[in-house]
Amino acid sequence: xxxxxxxxxxxxxxxxxxxxxxxxxxxxxxxxxxxxxxxxxxxxxxxxxxxxxxxxxxxxxxxxxxxxxxxxxxxxxxxxxxxxxxxxxxxxxxxxxxxxxxxxxxxxxxxxxxxxxxxxxxxxxxxxxxxxxxxxxxxxxxxxxxxxxxxxxxxxxxxxxxxxxxxxxxxxxxxxxxxxxxxxxxxxxxxxxxxxxxxxxxxxxxxxxxxxxxxxxxxxxxxxxxxxxxxxxxxxxxxxxxxxxxxxxxxxxxxxxxxxxxxxxxxxxxxxxxxxxxxxxxxxxxxxxxxxxxxxxxxx
Amino acid sequence: xxxxxxxxxxxxxxxxxxxxxxxxxxxxxxxxxxxxxxxxxxxxxxxxxxxxxxxxxxxxxxxxxxxxxxxxxxxxxxxxxxxxxxxxxxxxxxxxxxxxxxxxxxxxxxxxxxxxxxxxxxxxxxxxxxxxxxxxxxxxxxxxxxxxxxxxxxxxxxxxxxxxxxxxxxxxxxxxxxxxxxxxxxxxxxxxxxxxxxxxxxxxxxxxxxxxxxxxxxxxxxxxxxxxxxxxxxxxxxxxxxxxxxxxxxxxxxxxxxxxxxxxxxxxxxxxxxxxxxxxxxxxxxxxxxxxxxxxxxxxxxxxxxxxxxxxxxxxxxxxxxxxxxxxxxxxxxxxxxxxxxxxxxxxxxxxxxxxxxxxxxx
Amino acid sequence: xxxxxxxxxxxxxxxxxxxxxxxxxxxxxxxxxxxxxxxxxxxxxxxxxxxxxxxxxxxxxxxxxxxxxxxxxxxxxxxxxxxxxxxxxxxxxxxxxxxxxxxxxxxxxxxxxxxxxxxxxxxxxxxxxxxxxxxxxxxxxxxxxxxxxxxxxxxxxxxxxxxxxxxxxxxxxxxxxxxxxxxxxxxxxxxxxxxxxxxxxxxxxxxxxxxxxxxxxxxxxxxxxxxxxxxxxxxxxxxxxxxxxxxx
Numbered sequence: 070x071x072x073x074x075x076x077x078x079x080x081x082x083x084x085x086x087x088x089x090x091x092x093x094x095x096x097x098x099x100x101x102x103x104x105x106x107x108x109x110x111x112x113x114x115x116x117x118x119x120x121x122x123x124x125x126x127x128x129x130x131x132x133x134x135x136x137x138x139x140x141x142x143x144x145x146x147x148x149x150x151x152x153x154x155x156x157x158x159x160x161x162x163x164x165x166x167x168x169x170x171x172x173x174x175x176x177x178x179x180x181x182x183x184x185x186x187x188x189x190x191x192x193x194x195x196x197x198x199x200x201x202x203x204x205x206x207x208x209x210x211x212x213x214x215x216x217x218x219x220x221x222x223x224x225x226x227x228x229x230x231x232x233x234x235x236x237x238x239x240x241x242x243x244x245x246x247x248x249x250x251x252x253x254x255x256x257x258x259x260x261x262x263x264x265x266x267x268x269x270x271x272x273x274x275x276x277x278x279x280x281x282x283x284x285x286x287x288x289x290x291x292x293x294x295x296x297x298x299x300x301x302x303x304x305x306x307x308x309x310x311x312x313x314x315x316x317x318x319x320x321x322x323x324x325x326x327x328x329x330x331x332x333x334x335x336x337x338x339x340x341x342x343x344x345x346x347x348x349x350x351x352x353x354x355x356x357x358x359x360x361x362x363x364x365x366x367x368x369x
Numbered sequence: 370x371x372x373x374x375x376x377x378x379x380x381x382x383x384x385x386x387x388x389x390x391x392x393x394x395x396x397x398x399x400x401x402x403x404x405x406x407x408x409x410x411x412x413x414x415x416x417x418x419x420x421x422x423x424x425x426x427x428x429x430x431x432x433x434x435x436x437x438x439x440x441x442x443x444x445x446x447x448x449x450x451x452x453x454x455x456x457x458x459x460x461x462x463x464x465x466x467x468x469x470x471x472x473x474x475x476x477x478x479x480x481x482x483x484x485x486x487x488x489x490x491x492x493x494x495x496x497x498x499x500x501x502x503x504x505x506x507x508x509x510x511x512x513x514x515x516x517x518x519x520x521x522x523x524x525x526x527x528x529x530x531x532x533x534x535x536x537x538x539x540x541x542x543x544x545x546x547x548x549x550x551x552x553x554x555x556x557x558x559x560x561x562x563x564x565x566x567x568x569x570x571x572x573x574x575x576x577x578x579x580x581x582x583x584x585x586x587x588x589x590x591x592x593x594x595x596x597x598x599x600x601x602x603x604x605x606x607x608x609x610x611x612x613x614x615x616x617x618x619x620x621x622x623x624x625x626x627x628x629x630x631x632x633x634x635x636x637x638x639x640x641x642x643x644x645x646x647x648x649x650x651x652x653x654x655x656x657x658x659x660x661x662x663x664x665x666x667x668x669x670x671x672x673x674x675x676x677x678x679x680x681x682x683x684x685x686x687x688x689x690x691x692x693x694x695x696x697x698x699x700x701x702x703x704x705x706x707x708x709x710x711x712x713x714x715x716x717x718x719x720x721x722x723x724x725x726x727x728x729x730x731x732x
Numbered sequence: 733x734x735x736x737x738x739x740x741x742x743x744x745x746x747x748x749x750x751x752x753x754x755x756x757x758x759x760x761x762x763x764x765x766x767x768x769x770x771x772x773x774x775x776x777x778x779x780x781x782x783x784x785x786x787x788x789x790x791x792x793x794x795x796x797x798x799x800x801x802x803x804x805x806x807x808x809x810x811x812x813x814x815x816x817x818x819x820x821x822x823x824x825x826x827x828x829x830x831x832x833x834x835x836x837x838x839x840x841x842x843x844x845x846x847x848x849x850x851x852x853x854x855x856x857x858x859x860x861x862x863x864x865x866x867x868x869x870x871x872x873x874x875x876x877x878x879x880x881x882x883x884x885x886x887x888x889x890x891x892x893x894x895x896x897x898x899x900x901x902x903x904x905x906x907x908x909x910x911x912x913x914x915x916x917x918x919x920x921x922x923x924x925x926x927x928x929x930x931x932x933x934x935x936x937x938x939x940x941x942x943x944x945x946x947x948x949x950x951x952x953x954x955x956x957x958x959x960x961x962x963x964x965x966x967x968x969x970x971x972x973x974x975x976x977x978x979x980x
Binding site for chain 3: 575577578579580582583585586588589590592593594595596597598599600601603604607
């Protein structure tokens with residue numbers, strides 16, 4: 070470990086590399102974190118299945134490429150549509166019954182979904198780690214820093230998606246309905262908004278966002294049926310650090326997390342990836358707890 | 370019914386009413402080795418599951434702190450026991466790095482000594498880890514507590530997997546029982562049965578003291594309990610230590626039963642057994658004495674049946690049961706029984722209100 | 733000579749941009765009943781919350797029996813003998829009435845070993861006696877959540893008494909109670925003061941109740957202390973009348 074640390078200090082190019090990689094992958098984290106914050110803010114459901122939706126999306130993209138030979142990027146809309154439907158079904162079958170209940174119920178219900186999803190993916194695709202072939206090159210900048218083209222493409226796509234989502238939330242009727250429901254469901258209902266549809270749509274939208282993130286993850290990283298839980302925890306770290314309803318905060322935290330993970334992975338080693346993420350979770354939680362303690366409240 | 374008033378007739382305080390359950394369970398436990406000699410191992414696992422479910426309920430059902438990572442103490446206990454058992458005779462580091470190059474042998478004396486000390490160390494070791502975790506985690510409420518504990522269990526699996534001294538990702542081969550396969554099965558059967566019974570009796574006694582009432586108060590309204598001056602942090606830490614204590618024991622026994630400790634599959638199966646630990650008390654009725662027991666029995670039966678008939682789809686079926694229980698059957702078996710037969714289970718109906726209602730209905 | 737058991741000195745508290753309490757100073761004399769009135773939003777509950785440690789204060793000091801308590805936590809303050817009831821009546825809704833009372837015994841001297849004891853017969857007797865005092869003896873085995881609102885209020889009052897407080901802060905004890913039952917409640921409050929020697933500090937909206945009950949009343953308006961005096965003085969104070977009629 071110390072050796073790795075020394076390497077970092079000795080080679081500035083390495084730092085740039087890790088920073089760049091961190092930012093590029095952090096953008097994808099931001100997507101799924103935003104989805105989590107959305108569901109959390111609108112329905113007060115803390116979706117522990119978030120990461121598994123991402124992996125699901127990734128597997129769909131990978132499988133579609135294997136079967137039909139189409140490049141995952143072009144399949145993204147398809148995957149998003151499929152995940153959207155899937156999310157809607159999950160809402161109708163399961164989530165809608167747990168919205169008004171205590172939060173442990175909704176946590177456990179989404180965890181149940183995560184669990185079943187993981188097992189189904191495992192049965193369908195096996196436990197090997199997979200990557201979707203993006204067919205793109207790796208370029209070298211300034212002859213020291215290597216940049217995978219696909220990562221840059223992914224970053225751009227994330228930005229485009231983010232812009233689309235923000236525009237949707239601000240301009241469209243459904244987007245406004247969602248924001249109204251998030252603020253006060255009862256008032257929204259009185260205004261004639263069908264909150265059930267809003268909830269279903271929100272959950273489905275989240276699934277679609279996760280699907281998009283999954284397609285990207287499949288190309289720039291790896292997918293495996295049981296990797297979902299780590300992605301879920303990542304999203305929680307980001308949302309906890311940023312706070313709900315703070316989009317810029319989510320972006321900054323996500324990019325930050327991406328960078329920290331890259332550096333951490335380099336210094337500590339890849340086997341400590343989960344530890345690093347959980348470590349970040351605990352640090353963020355303790356930091357918030359400390360903040361709350363000054364106000365003499367507990368982290369809600 | 371107040372558990373503290375004598376002669377009050379309720380299920381949980383009335384020993385006579387519980388008697389059929391005791392006889393049924395203990396009786397089964399005593400006869401099983403003779404009726405089902407070929408299934409001793411599976412039934413032993415059943416006892417471990419019962420122990421498992423009870424420990425979670427102390428924190429979750431009785432006190433309202435729903436941890437998703439209690440499996441941490443299971444794995445910790447398992448590893449502590451292994452370290453003690455191996456360490457009493459050999460150098461642990463040497464033992465684990467020589468794994469596969471021929472099994473190290475233990476004399477019967479060393480074996481039994483090891484397993485007893487190991488289990489005790491697992492119990493107390495886990496119980497000591499609980500306050501440390503508690504100080505970090507107890508400032509967090511509900512969702513964050515659950516996710517935080519989940520994270521700790523996940524991280525533990527990885528950490529132990531990277532710790533070369535205890536075998537790293539390869540795990541540890543446990544000392545082998547010095548007897549025939551039958552003798553081994555019987556030994557572990559009685560060991561786990563005994564542990565389950567002791568845990569049940571200990572928790573039962575504990576819930577009958579002030580401690581039981583205090584943790585229920587924390588569950589009902591922690592702010593109010595604090596406003597009355599209750600030492601909430603003290604109680605929370607003790608509850609987790611008690612939970613960890615028995616969970617550590619179950620880990621030690623299970624590790625020895627399995628014969629080989631693997632960090633992610635055996636010691637810290639966070640997403641599978643970690644969640645089953647929560648599902649079982651929920652299924653049986655959380656916050657009750659017998660709920661976790663019943664939930665464990667039903668869950669274990671379903672697990673065995675689906676293994677035989679569904680094989681690869683077993684986990685999927687279990688996952689669906691978890692979802693259905695959480696969403697549609699939250700009150701669990703005990704809760705359902707209390708609703709159907711309230712007087713039998715100690716819920717008092719307001720006589721005057723009922724009479725007034727009945728009178729009103731009749732007119 | 734009566735001393736002041738609670739001394740609030742220049743206490744201020746703001747939430748975000750809203751100033752809930754501004755430089756409030758008052759004293760609660762030992763052994764008596766003191767009232768706190770004021771129109772809605774004048775900061776009465778906030779002041780209570782500050783006193784019992786629910787949140788830190790921005791400025792000023794709060795002393796209980798001469799000791800500074802503004803930096804102490806809720807449990808510590810409760811263990812000193814300062815107990816409050818909640819505006820929205822909080823009881824342990826899943827336990828029966830007797831258990832609600834048993835958990836409310838004072839925890840001042842509770843040691844580690846005390847955690848694992850059972851309750852002595854004297855404690856059980858006292859619980860039953862208090863339930864009798866508030867008129868809930870017949871319902872003592874009912875689950876608290878199933879009592880009517882008024883009954884839950886009485887139960888909460890009984891749990892507060894069970895804790896053997898030196899001072900009891902009551903937040904609108906008669907709110908939402910059937911008018912025919914209010915006299916009974918006032919009577920019990922007075923007896924708690926005279927028979928059990930508990931100092932009472934009461935927030936009230938019901939003028940008839942507070943004028944009957946308190947010997948000494950403070951009036952808040954817009955987060956500041958407006959007036960202070962005996963019931964007669966307060967009733968005739970033009971500023972108080974204006975505050976309630978909204979002349980500000």
